[in-house]
Amino acid sequence: MFNSRRRRAQKQTYIEAKGTFDPHAPTVKYEKIGIWDQYTEQRTLVVSLIPATKLSYRAQLLEIVQTAVDHRTVDSHKLFNAVLGSSVCVVASRFSQTAVLWITRPLNRYIRRFYSIHMFKANARLDVPTFDDPAVQQQLEQASPQHYDQTIAFSVISSIVRLFCVTLELFTSMLVLYRVLLQQEDSWLLIVPSFIVMFMEYSSVFTATQTEMIWAATTNNKDFVQSEGLKGLISNPIHRKEIVASGLAPFIIKRFQQVVQRMPIGAAPYRQSIRDHKLMRWQTSLYGILIELLRGSPELIFAVRAVQKPMTVPVSLASLELITSASTAFAHTIVRLARDTASISESCLAVRQLYQINKIPNKVAVKPTKMQLEAQAHLTRLSEENLGLSFPENAQSLASGISVEFRNVSFRYPDSPEYALHNVSFKIEKGQLCVIVGNNGSGKSTILKLIARLYDPCEGQILVDGIDISTIRLGDLRRAISVLFQDYTLFPVSVKDNIAFGDPYHDADFSKIEQAAKLGGADAFIEKLPEKYEEYLQRPGTAQDQYSSLPEGTTTLFGRPVDLAGVRSAFRGGSTTTRGLSGGQQQRIALSRMFMRSVVSEGMVGLLLFDEPSASLDPTAEHDLFERLRKLRMSKTMIFSSHRFGNLTKHADLILYINDSVVVEEGTHDELLRRGGDYCRVWNLQAQAFL
Numbered sequence: 247m248f249n250s251r252r253r254r255a256q257k258q259t260y261i262e263a264k265g266t267f268d269p270h271a272p273t274v275k276y277e278k279i280g281i282w283d284q285y286t287e288q289r290t291l292v293v294s295l296i297p298a299t300k301l302s303y304r305a306q307l308l309e310i311v312q313t314a315v316d317h318r319t320v321d322s323h324k325l326f327n328a329v330l331g332s333s334v335c336v337v338a339s340r341f342s343q344t345a346v347l348w349i350t351r352p353l354n355r356y357i358r359r360f361y362s363i364h365m366f367k368a369n370a371r372l373d374v375p376t377f378d379d380p381a382v383q384q385q386l387e388q389a390s391p392q393h394y395d396q397t398i399a400f401s402v403i404s405s406i407v408r409l410f411c412v413t414l415e416l417f418t419s420m421l422v423l424y425r426v427l428l429q430q431e432d433s434w435l436l437i438v439p440s441f442i443v444m445f446m447e448y449s450s451v452f453t454a455t456q457t458e459m460i461w462a463a464t465t466n467n468k469d470f471v472q473s474e475g476l477k478g479l480i481s482n483p484i485h486r487k488e489i490v491a492s493g494l495a496p497f498i499i500k501r502f503q504q505v506v507q508r509m510p511i512g513a514a515p516y517r518q519s520i521r522d523h524k525l526m527r528w529q530t531s532l533y534g535i536l537i538e539l540l541r542g543s544p545e546l547i548f549a550v551r552a553v554q555k556p557m558t559v560p561v562s563l564a565s566l567e568l569i570t571s572a573s574t575a576f577a578h579t580i581v582r583l584a585r586d587t588a589s590i591s592e593s594c595l596a597v598r599q600l601y602q603i604n605k606i607p608n609k610v611a612v613k614p615t616k617m618q619l620e621a622q623a624h625l626t627r628l629s630e631e632n633l634g635l636s637f638p639e640n641a642q643s644l645a646s647g648i649s650v651e652f653r654n655v656s657f658r659y660p661d662s663p664e665y666a667l668h669n670v671s672f673k674i675e676k677g678q679l680c681v682i683v684g685n686n687g688s689g690k691s692t693i694l695k696l697i698a699r700l701y702d703p704c705e706g707q708i709l710v711d712g713i714d715i716s717t718i719r720l721g722d723l724r725r726a727i728s729v730l731f732q733d734y735t736l737f738p739v740s741v742k743d744n745i746a747f748g749d750p751y752h753d754a755d756f757s758k759i760e761q762a763a764k765l766g767g768a769d770a771f772i773e774k775l776p777e778k779y780e781e782y783l784q785r786p787g788t789a790q791d792q793y794s795s796l797p798e799g800t801t802t803l804f805g806r807p808v809d810l811a812g813v814r815s816a817f818r819g820g821s822t823t824t825r826g827l828s829g830g831q832q833q834r835i836a837l838s839r840m841f842m843r844s845v846v847s848e849g850m851v852g853l854l855l856f857d858e859p860s861a862s863l864d865p866t867a868e869h870d871l872f873e874r875l876r877k878l879r880m881s882k883t884m885i886f887s888s889h890r891f892g893n894l895t896k897h898a899d900l901i902l903y904i905n906d907s908v909v910v911e912e913g914t915h916d917e918l919l920r921r922g923g924d925y926c927r928v929w930n931l932q933a934q935a936f937l
């Protein structure tokens with residue numbers, strides 16, 4: 247009832263909020279909250295009146311007590327002491343709470359910063375198959391539980407401090423209980439039921455949470471699963487384009503109605519179902535009824551005693567209140583103590599997991615050299631980065647490219663029964679331009695992923711410059727290679743950094759970034775962005791501007807468009823939209839990053855891998871790109887994966903035609919045309935379109 251009234255009130259505020267929001271208006275209050283600049287328009291008088299209203303009530307109360315005291319004899323000295331004592335207690339407790347806050351907040355922030363770096367490092371060092379492993383994902387999640395504003399390490403420290411405080415509180419309240427309460431008549435009769443109720447309630451809560459520590463739940467109701475899927479389809483912005491473009495809305499509305507009508511009336515998400523279930527079980531359980539009965543027993547006991555000794559009623563009434571409240575508070579303290587002790591062990595376990603994630607072994611590992619093996623035998627621990635051979639032996643050699651050889655390579659993705667590559671062998675000489683062509687799913691991208699050592703082959707050997715890549719230092723190998731993946735992503739950083747990350751060693755050199763943007767064909771549209779190279783195409787979710795009940799005419803704030811759709815998931819390039827940029831423009835930023843890495847920064851890269859680099863480019867841009875690449879590569883080795891023949895294959899030194907995980911033809915364009923095989927057939931098919 248209250249909630250619905252409040253919701254109505256909120257709606258009212260929103261509807262009434264006409265005009266625009268101006269952060270610089272005189273009615274707007276500015277506050278710096280950490281890294282956030284907060285602007286608040288002060289419109290609600292009611293909230294500021296609350297403390298004054300409270301004060302006036304307290305004054306009225308005091309007046310009532312005064313009138314009562316006026317008609318009896320009061321020891322004014324005692325009254326003064328009691329009032330002063332309790333006031334001092336209130337002030338002291340307030341001060342101590344503030345002091346604790348002053349100490350704990352900076353401490354918590356310091357620990358949080360320390361562990362955020364620790365977590366970042368532990369996450370960033372994992373390779374693809376390790377990171378994709380569900381067990382590793384679970385381990386990472388467990389190591390970073392969502393504690394409100396608290397790191398797990400800090401919560402262990404505060405739990406230990408709290409444990410100490412509660413123990414002290416318990417000890418002192420025991421003394422008070424003994425001295426004050428036991429002097430009262432019938433005190434035991436009143437204390438015992440309060441204690442029993444407290445412990446029964448605690449044990450029921452504790453058992454419920456205990457059973458929830460390990461659990462699994464599933465549903466076989468197909469209609470429910472479908473209805474949840476349909477809800478996801480309409481609520482996630484990434485699907486909106488397809489829904490609108492294909493006029494799907496009426497169809498999915500109809501489908502949703504049908505599915506909901508078929509569903510049993512009690513069908514609900516798991517959390518809601520379990521909440522309803524527990525509530526119902528509690529309402530009907532004998533245990534709950536017993537607790538309710540016991541809760542009322544002190545009053546019953548008091549009534550019986552009052553009937554037996556009517557003269558003592560006023561004193562007993564005061565005792566009843568004193569004893570029940572004091573004993574309940576005491577029992578609460580014991581419960582808190584038990585709860586804190588239980589949570590410490592859980593938190594300690596989480597801290598241990600925090601350190602274990604740093605030791606998760608990567609699946610793509612480097613084989614140590616003979617000398618390193620001997621060094622290890624002598625207990626010299628080698629770090630992951632130093633394991634294996636350095637590459638290349640002579641840095642100048644990169645300028646003339648890197649040779650690549652596959653020897654009987656077979657590969658299956660983790661958990662996949664099918665071969666993505668089966669017994670594949672070929673050799674690409676230094677400085678050659680190789681194009682891998684073939685149907686969808688034939689294994690082209692997989693070849694590039696294996697060269698970059700995102701995965702290791704299940705069988706066979708891959709060699710670069712005649713050296714088995716499993717023995718080369720991973721850092722060295724990846725520095726010497728530049729890859730542009732088909733499913734590239736744009737990072738949730740500024741446009742400038744999106745390009746600069748191609749070569750992090752020169753990320754402060756803006757002239758190189760500009761040059762790379764020019765080569766990637768991105769410079770023209772970047773200049774038109776509101777913040778040019780500093781623009782964030784999509785701010786990361788946690789750093790997005792926050793709003794509440796903005797006036798309806800507000801379309802821009804802080805120089806950015808207002809995005810009332812709220813926080814979106816981290817953005818990626820490729821097929822999904824990034825605000826304000828077309829697919830081709832996103833691809834140009836990714837290309838600029840690649841140019842930054844392999845062309846602008848001379849000397850580091852000897853092998854360039856491209857997975858469908860022109861998929862989103864128009865024909866002119868595609869032609870220009872290939873021209874630029876051929877001119878700029880000098881004699882570095884280049885490998886392309888592509889569906890499109892022509893622009894590239896005519897210039898290729900080697901074409902690999904791959905079908906169904908196997909290389910079926912190889913040679914130059916002319917050789918393959920003369921052979922009249924699959925390559926020739928597909929070439930003619932594509933050429934016919936232009937006749």
Ligand SMILES: Nc1ncnc2c1ncn2[C@@H]1O[C@H](COP(=O)(O)OP(=O)(O)OP(=O)(O)O)[C@@H](O)[C@H]1O
Pocket residue numbers: 659660662665666684685686687688689690691692693732887
């Ligand atoms: N991460 C993955 N996990 C499991 N299987 C995968 C994964 N990536 C690709 N595959 C499978 O491996 C096979 C080869 O895929 P690959 O991406 O190499 O093909 P492709 O020739 O590049 O295709 P396309 O032309 O469509 O890009 C396909 O059957 C695909 O379904």
